[in-house]
Amino acid sequence: MRGLMMDTPLLVSSLIRHAAAVYGDQEIVSRTVEGPIHRYGYADAHHRSQQLANALASLGVEAGDRIGTIAWNTYRHFEIYFAVSGMGAVCHTMNPRLHPSQILYMLNHAEDRYVFVDQTFVPLIEQVASQAAALKGVIVMTDRASMPDSTLENLICYEDLIDGHSDSFEWPEFDEWTASSLCYTSGTTGNPKGVLYSNRATVLHSLTVAMPSVLNLSDSECILPIVPMFHANAWGIPYATAMTGTKLVMPGARLDGEAVYELLNDERVTFTAGVPTVWIMLLAYMREHGKKLNHLDRIVIGGSAAPRSMIRAFEEEFGVEVRHGWGMTEMSPVGAINTLSPAMRALPEEERLDIQSKQGRPPFGVEMKITDDAGNALPHDGVAYGELKVKGPFICSGYLGLEESEAHADGWFDTNDVASIDGQGYMQIVDRKKDIIKSGGEWISSIDLEDLAMGHPDVMQAAVIGIAHPKWDERPLLLIVPTSGRTPNKQDILSYLEDKVAKWWLPDDVVVVESFPIGGTGKVLKTELREQFKNYELP
Numbered sequence: 001m002r003g004l005m006m007d008t009p010l011l012v013s014s015l016i017r018h019a020a021a022v023y024g025d026q027e028i029v030s031r032t033v034e035g036p037i038h039r040y041g042y043a044d045a046h047h048r049s050q051q052l053a054n055a056l057a058s059l060g061v062e063a064g065d066r067i068g069t070i071a072w073n074t075y076r077h078f079e080i081y082f083a084v085s086g087m088g089a090v091c092h093t094m095n096p097r098l099h100p101s102q103i104l105y106m107l108n109h110a111e112d113r114y115v116f117v118d119q120t121f122v123p124l125i126e127q128v129a130s131q132a133a134a135l136k137g138v139i140v141m142t143d144r145a146s147m148p149d150s151t152l153e154n155l156i157c158y159e160d161l162i163d164g165h166s167d168s169f170e171w172p173e174f175d176e177w178t179a180s181s182l183c184y185t186s187g188t189t190g191n192p193k194g195v196l197y198s199n200r201a202t203v204l205h206s207l208t209v210a211m212p213s214v215l216n217l218s219d220s221e222c223i224l225p226i227v228p229m230f231h232a233n234a235w236g237i238p239y240a241t242a243m244t245g246t247k248l249v250m251p252g253a254r255l256d257g258e259a260v261y262e263l264l265n266d267e268r269v270t271f272t273a274g275v276p277t278v279w280i281m282l283l284a285y286m287r288e289h290g291k292k293l294n295h296l297d298r299i300v301i302g303g304s305a306a307p308r309s310m311i312r313a314f315e316e317e318f319g320v321e322v323r324h325g326w327g328m329t330e331m332s333p334v335g336a337i338n339t340l341s342p343a344m345r346a347l348p349e350e351e352r353l354d355i356q357s358k359q360g361r362p363p364f365g366v367e368m369k370i371t372d373d374a375g376n377a378l379p380h381d382g383v384a385y386g387e388l389k390v391k392g393p394f395i396c397s398g399y400l401g402l403e404e405s406e407a408h409a410d411g412w413f414d415t416n417d418v419a420s421i422d423g424q425g426y427m428q429i430v431d432r433k434k435d436i437i438k439s440g441g442e443w444i445s446s447i448d449l450e451d452l453a454m455g456h457p458d459v460m461q462a463a464v465i466g467i468a469h470p471k472w473d474e475r476p477l478l479l480i481v482p483t484s485g486r487t488p489n490k491q492d493i494l495s496y497l498e499d500k501v502a503k504w505w506l507p508d509d510v511v512v513v514e515s516f517p518i519g520g521t522g523k524v525l526k527t528e529l530r531e532q533f534k535n536y537e538l539p
């Protein structure tokens, strides 16, 4: 028997319509790329999104067209998200930190018709625009006064483009399975692969993100997404804030410790989210200048493993609740979040940190299993570990333009991560499959070693890579970036690790480096480190 409920499609446009109608005055605050702070309400954002939709229609943009963005988190990027998806087109966010040849690949693969860029990225688009076959114009996200000089032919100013257009646009109603946005995930080899989100998945993911056990969004919260809108839709935050009327603070181009601290304090941010590399900068700034966090209540650390020392610092030194999170571009992206039960919160510090170091439990909408090499399911006992596989309504079923993908078999998506899951559903990433160090037929988790090394006061950042070894296949090499003003001693670091890991896990050598290569999404590039140290001779 079929239920008698309305057939109302789940559309991205419904999010901004709702925000404007119910939370019209709630603020969206941006540090602009031009410099000054900009503020307005959700109703204003909705009006300008409608102006933009009218303007795009006048340029000939139609449903299904792909429209690119290469931009920071600002109110204009927010308007583009809703205007483009709302009119039935596809908002294709690109990561500006990728190599120009990869940007060109994505522009051509997606067949973008227009691309929005911040002033900052005009030189980048100048390098590739003429080779992007489908591209008809570049829209610079600024006003007339700030338009840069450029060699590009069809360069359009954002404010000029929307100026004079009606701020009322009839958002079309269409099939909820229609694509809403597109984000390429850059593998370590081969070309980037396009993850094509649907309106339906985006709305369902927003409901999940808003839940108390995930981000706990509402109009009494204020969130600062440091995670960029070009990385998996800023973890879905712009959609979920519109759904819930959460005050939204956008950091623009400045992600340094001082700039982030200023916004956290001045805007009374209650909740922020980003990758560990950003929090390293914030912690260093706050410690150096004796700053405290007066309003911040919670922080999500995800994208790569949150070091135990970082969780401890936010919890103990700054009084902020840490929620460790895990996800993937392919998962919209939230896959797990570590929100503690009241009983766990009350545990002694070290026991609590043991749990918080895990990546967390899947929210409703994500199913997980771990399997051995033959694909057999392994027990959820917190001990067994294997390939992590996931499924759910906001997890991708394939890649754009790729007929088949190895990652999709039996209706599950293979994450290429190795993990354990305990009896209460808390998942812990052991490592990425390709980062695991295979020594004498056994596995060594690079994540675990890095986490332990970062507990040493002289170590600001650590990365462990496998070095080819004639007898053991691979042996771990520990690379460290020192804490400012400290001079780590190799023997001292190894002695520190000695009683914390099995003897055969101890790195064969320690090398101090000035900095690590950081990838487009703020993660340490292990591939580059492996390349750099491929001829390294272990003692």
Ligand code: AMP
Pocket (backbone or CB within 6 Å): 185, 232, 301, 302, 303, 304, 305, 306, 324, 325, 326, 327, 328, 329, 330, 333, 359, 415, 416, 417, 429, 431, 432, 521
């Ligand atoms: P991306 O799609 O670029 O966001 O990368 C997803 C990958 O990042 C995952 O498959 C994991 O390998 C890694 N990752 C994300 N969050 C975490 C985390 N909290 N701990 C360890 N690895 C993580």
